[in-house]
Amino acid sequence: MLSPEELRHWDRHHVWHAFTQMHEYEPLLIERGEGTWLVDSDGTRYLDGSASMWCAVHGHRHPRLDSALQAQLAKVAHTTNLGLSNPTTVEFARRLAEVAPPGLDRVFFSGDGSSAIETALKMAFQYWLQAAPPRPGRTRFIAIGEAYHGDTLGAIGVGGVDRFTAMFAPLTFEAVRLPSPGGPCPATGRPAPPLGEALANVEQALVSHAGEVAAIIMEPLMQAAAGIYVHPPGFLRGVAELARRHDVLLILDEVAVGFGRTGTMFACQQEDVTPDFLCLAKGLTAGYLPMAATLTTERVWNAFLGSHTDRRTFFHGHTYGGNPLAAAVGIASLDIFRDERTLESLPPKIERLREHATRIAALPHVGAVRQCGLAAGFDLVADKASGTAYPWQERRGMRACLAARSHGALLRPLGDVVVAWPPLSITLEELDHLLAATAAGIRAVTEV
Numbered sequence: 309m310l311s312p313e314e315l316r317h318w319d320r321h322h323v324w325h326a327f328t329q330m331h332e333y334e335p336l337l338i339e340r341g342e343g344t345w346l347v348d349s350d351g352t353r354y355l356d357g358s359a360s361m362w363c364a365v366h367g368h369r370h371p372r373l374d375s376a377l378q379a380q381l382a383k384v385a386h387t388t389n390l391g392l393s394n395p396t397t398v399e400f401a402r403r404l405a406e407v408a409p410p411g412l413d414r415v416f417f418s419g420d421g422s423s424a425i426e427t428a429l430k431m432a433f434q435y436w437l438q439a440a441p442p443r444p445g446r447t448r449f450i451a452i453g454e455a456y457h458g459d460t461l462g463a464i465g466v467g468g469v470d471r472f473t474a475m476f477a478p479l480t481f482e483a484v485r486l487p488s489p490g491g492p493c494p495a496t497g498r499p500a501p502p503l504g505e506a507l508a509n510v511e512q513a514l515v516s517h518a519g520e521v522a523a524i525i526m527e528p529l530m531q532a533a534a535g536i537y538v539h540p541p542g543f544l545r546g547v548a549e550l551a552r553r554h555d556v557l558l559i560l561d562e563v564a565v566g567f568g569r570t571g572t573m574f575a576c577q578q579e580d581v582t583p584d585f586l587c588l589a590k591g592l593t594a595g596y597l598p599m600a601a602t603l604t605t606e607r608v609w610n611a612f613l614g615s616h617t618d619r620r621t622f623f624h625g626h627t628y629g630g631n632p633l634a635a636a637v638g639i640a641s642l643d644i645f646r647d648e649r650t651l652e653s654l655p656p657k658i659e660r661l662r663e664h665a666t667r668i669a670a671l672p673h674v675g676a677v678r679q680c681g682l683a684a685g686f687d688l689v690a691d692k693a694s695g696t697a698y699p700w701q702e703r704r705g706m707r708a709c710l711a712a713r714s715h716g717a718l719l720r721p722l723g724d725v726v727v728a729w730p731p732l733s734i735t736l737e738e739l740d741h742l743l744a745a746t747a748a749g750i751r752a753v754t755e756v
């Protein structure tokens with residue numbers, strides 16, 4: 309048995325952590341999870357304030373998720389879905405189609421959120437090649453500024469968080485990018501366009517790129533990684549109507565917001581929108597195993613049918629797509645949503661988060677505060693009156709989250725936006741604790 313000190317040493321030496329400057333990295337080893345709590349190798353307990361990167365919708369070690377996994381393990385851990393199937397994956401696809409907006413009956417499984425996006429982009433492109441009549445000129449995508457759709461090259465092509473992706477621009481394609489109506493652009497300081505202008509921008513792009521656009525891609529209601537940018541009500545519906553009117557496909561990325569985060573099972577249900585592609589991951593398996601899904605319609609599916617000699621097949625796949633262990637836990641997660649009435653339990657929690665957010669907004673170095681469902685982002689600012697940002701090199705957001713650890717919460721910032729994104733299963737008392745720790749972390753690094 310390795311000591312925590314040995315593990316920390318090996319961690320520093322061998323493990324290259326995502327989005328982490330390894331030269332400055334300080335290991336924290338999480339050994340166990342219990343409900344909303346995580347426990348480190350020294351036995352210290354923390355509330356999981358990021359739901360383990362927006363995944364653990366029911367918290368950790370839920371008995372029904374654990375036993376679904378064990379039951380599937382007693383049958384088979386993995387079989388390929390390249391031309392083969394298994395009962396658990398079939399059942400999961402059916403259950404997803406039941407809870408998704410009507411018409412999204414065809415489910416393509418992959419391994420993570422970025423892969424769900426790649427799948428949708430390639431399917432949309434190939435759809436137009438095989439549509440009647442074919443429209444091979446449709447090679448471009450309209451995307452929203454500050455969008456985050458993952459880190460693979462296609463996902464970067466439609467992404468807009470430049471601090472992560474700008475250097476990779478030569479490796480990928482360029483989307484038609486429109487300013488986000490969810491937040492002021494931090495790079496230019498330009499304010500977010502109001503709803504009418506944002507929709508006019510979309511229409512203008514559709515007109516000036518007529519015949520070139522395969523699809524519009526967006527995160528519905530809230531752009532999460534941008535810094536919890538909340539769109540004005542009606543934006544999603546407006547974009548969906550424009551997509552239909554101009555006959556381009558709509559890809560909704562619900563990798564972050566799907567599975568209850570905004571208060572409904574899927575964010576698009578709040579504006580009664582059924583996209584052509586719905587991309588899911590993270591909460592799909594309640595964070596237990598990597599799995600993603602791209603749901604699509606009969607119209608898209610039909611364009612890919614024919615004899616193999618027609619070469620209409622979707623030549624795309626991921627080794628672990630449809631993995632039965634992941635599917636088993638995904639089914640159990642949907643059962644929990646139904647039996648524990650997870651969505652019905654959310655309104656008081658969302659309200660309690662709003663009360664805390666209002667209090668935190670009054671802190672002297674908190675600028676804008678944005679909330680969507682059970683997620684909130686707090687902008688840390690050097691000067692509240694003018695909204696002037698701190699120099700990014702000072703890493704105030706990261707330091708606030710590190711300071712919150714000594715108050716019993718693990719948080720993950722987005723630049724200088726401190727984010728609260730707890731498991732949906734959090735209790736009101738735990739929410740009080742989490743937001744008290746959030747406020748304490750912010751004060752510790754802004755009021756010195």
Ligand SMILES: Cc1ncc(COP(=O)(O)O)c(C=O)c1O
Pocket residue numbers: 420421422423425456457458459527532533561562563564565589590
């Ligand atoms: C909206 C959105 N899309 C896609 C992704 C990429 O998912 P993954 O990290 O599983 O590839 C993320 C990840 O945070 C996301 O928030």
